[in-house]
Amino acid sequence: DAMVIQNPRYQVTQFGKPVTLSCSQTLNHNVMYWYQQKSSQAPKLLFHYYDKDFNNEADTPDNFQSRRPNTSFCFLDIRSPGLGDAAMYLCATSSKARETQYFGPGTRLLVL
């Protein structure tokens, strides 16, 4: 089945130690999104790629970066994680503007 895959499902890192989360998709969708979801809150969009074009949300901290080396893969880099960055990180894809977003299972990040 076509799907959105996130690895790892759980990631533990140390305060200030860079960490990378990965997302891959077999849907061949143009758009890939990264969301941050803190406990008992709605997902918050960090940024998205439309093909190779990167689009940052205005309130996304500089500490968060992303890479999309090809259509299938997208990475979320957190350069210096703080305790406040502990959250579930969700990757999603869609085929074009206004189409449904399909979410991966998420990576839960713990910062010690």
Place this chain on the structure above:
Amino acid sequence: GNSVTQMEGPVTLSEEAFLTINCTYTATGYPSLFWYVQYPGEGLQLLLKATKADDKGSNKGFEATYRKETTSFHLEKGSVQVSDSAVYFCALSPSFSGGYNKLIFGAGTRLAVHP
């Protein structure tokens, strides 16, 4: 601006009870509307959607009708099961997002169904 308001939870029901989760929205133009469900420890799954006024989305016994006159998209199910226990998010996609599908979520409503 665009926003989504959901009824606060948790909603606690007995199995086979009727479910309504209210959702209202504020948006310009003609947004698309969605319900996503999140089971514990999992990502979001699309439950149903509607893309224009008076459309009814349905899936797995859940239904929601796009009501432009009341700017609402309430989720209903006639008989809930324990397996429906999850967090439900109402969301909209504005009619113009600048070339991508920006989702604006409500705060989520936790549903707990007891046997």
